[in-house]
Amino acid sequence: MFVENQNTNPPPRPIPKRECKCGCGHNFQPNRKDQVYLNKQHADFGYNHGQRKTKQANRLKVEKILRKNDLILKKFFALSKDPTVTIMLENLKADGFRSEYNIGREKDKSGNLFFFLYNYAFRIVIRDNKKLIIIKKL
Numbered sequence: 001m002f003v004e005n006q007n008t009n010p011p012p013r014p015i016p017k018r019e020c021k022c023g024c025g026h027n028f029q030p031n032r033k034d035q036v037y038l039n040k041q042h043a044d045f046g047y048n049h050g051q052r053k054t055k056q057a058n059r060l061k062v063e064k065i066l067r068k069n070d071l072i073l074k075k076f077f078a079l080s081k082d083p084t085v086t087i088m089l090e091n092l093k094a095d096g097f098r099s100e101y102n103i104g105r106e107k108d109k110s111g112n113l114f115f116f117l118y119n120y121a122f123r124i125v126i127r128d129n130k131k132l133i134i135i136k137k138l
């Protein structure tokens with residue numbers, strides 16, 4: 001007796017071709033849905049020139065901000081001969097100072113929390129509703 005094939009499911013669709021993520025411009029037929037590189041060589045190349053480059057670019061960007069912060073502290077610290085210098089934070093911000101970028105923090109003997117840059121440390125205090133920055137040399 002003839003039995004009609006009841007399987008009406010369409011055959012599995014091949015995964016569409018895609019362009020290799022490494023930037024080589026090759027189109028390839030992926031074997032798996034999550035395959036984004038043509039092969040391991042392309043994956044290694046993609047990693048070295050993509051992700052690593054991005055990581056390095058981010059690191060350089062942060063280091064640049066830290067160096068700039070340190071130079072801004074140096075500039076304002078030099079305005080006075082006192083061991084610590086207190087200035088309106090606004091003035092430093094106008095120069096591009098970004099207090100959220102620092103390389104560490106530590107409390108001094110009096111319990112004041114200082115944030116560190118390479119050659120200077122600072123702390124921010126509020127007096128009369130104004131943000132002041134206290135700078136000291138390391």
Ligand SMILES: [Zn+2]
Nearest residue numbers: 020022024042
């Ligand atoms: Zn490739």
